[in-house]
Amino acid sequence: MVKKRSLSPLPVFDQQALPAFLRQHDFKELHALTIWRHLAQHPEASFSDIPGIPKSLRALLSDRFAHFSTSVTTEQRSTDGTVKLLLKLQDGHEIEAVIMRHKGRNTLCVSSQVGCQMGCTFCATGTLGIIADLCSGEILEQLAHANRVAPIRNVVFMGMGEPLNNYDVVLAAIRAMTKVFGLAPKYITLSTVGVIHRIRQLSKDAPLVRLALSLHAPTQQMRSEIVPTSTAYPLDKLMAAIDDHLAMKYVVGRLLMV
Template sequence: MTSIVELVTNSEDKVTTKLLVRLQNGSHVEAVIMRYDTRLGKYGGKPRPGGPRSTLCISSQAGCKMSCKFCATGSMGFKCNLSSGEIVEQLVHASFISSIRNVVFMGMGEPLNNYTAVVEAVQSMISFPFRLSPKRITISTVGIIPAIKKLKDDLPNVRLAVSLHAPIQDIRCQIMPAASAFPLQRLMDVLHLYQEKCGQKIFIEYIMLDGINDQEQHAHELGKLLKTLDVVINLIPFNAIGSSSHFMSSSEQNVKKFQKMLREVYKIRTTVRKQMGQDISGACGQLVIKISKPTSQLSASMELPDIEDLHT
């Protein structure tokens, strides 16, 4: 293999493990294993089938060009693209620690800015010896329109997640500078085309920032924007990314109001992401290269819902 694991850090939540991986060129990336037990949750009032499983949050680039203001990875700048082999090797490394059932490209980097390598990596993951179901692989993007157009032909059965984070273009550009290259209406148009081709739900990721995108009018604007698409909206509490951040997470009350409005007024399935691995900077938006000391060991305690549960 061309990469090695330099450090394994276990969270005090006992279900999250972060891997620090050194690439052949000396750059580093991080990957995060999250463990779940579907039997501890319910869907439609009934116990979920299945049992323990693990999801791997994987990186496609060292650093990132997108410079999203709420994401620690963006503070690194862009270092390099990973090869398809280096992406797949994260799955290999993680498999020595836990049996991986789902893979989400939500780690470091913008996957669709490393398009060829990501497609090749996914094709390897769904082939021997991994044989992952394409429906258990999710690729997240800020909305690279030309690549989304290609993705529907190259990987039609893989899940797509879109980091939307605001329902109007001005706010998106303020918190996601790269959004200026991808106007919101053009993005919606390509998502309609994508869904017509693939016929499956699109996941919408929406980080909740106090006073910026979490007000009642924002919920109405988001509902109107997405009402003609078949989507699941995942509301993400903001995770601290250092003392320099000027963002604050929305209050739990505001998050619940936002969720209720989307569900009841616009009939859009809306979930709130459960945070994992915050103490080891392994939660959403926290991945940045920083060596830390390992914490507690793993246990069999698994209590949080998996992204795969949103597929049903």
């Protein structure tokens, strides 16, 4: 069962909390984008440094929100340049974000949940079961923390959790990665073991985002043995959904080029 969470202070990057707060206090919602972009570009800034918003709003932000609601407790560096960040959440749970360095780009692997409900027999996270969904602010903070280490160009949802099981939050985070942090959709990849109805929804909501399918086995029977939840997602229907996503990505990409 997914744990219900109550965060205080709230992550300022949360895509639901900040707009709701602005509406509640009769501020224009467009201030949210100003706040997010400034803090994304200036990770060491405080709320009092944000230009273009009312002074009264700056004071209120400090009372209700945190620039970083998560903290980096461990930063491990390997000889190939990979950096693993262990992040502690407000409620004491921990997640990982990993920076992978390549020639000409840095890629960040982010988590979308604490634990995972898919039950893959070979996965350490799968043995935990599902503990909690991350909010969009906590996902985006992984990117903000990583940018303090190295400029990130690519993001992959391949950390803890099945991102399609936290769909609305992950979609909000993806949209903010492009709108706030300036990443191109083609540089964002979502890895899934295959949640068919969500793959089809993603094709409509974010067709330019890349999909990586964690297949793990060539047949439905073999796959069901190591990914128990895959019995609900037959391989033929799963591959059809992937094909449709690729087709939609091609169509939308062509339309944007015209």
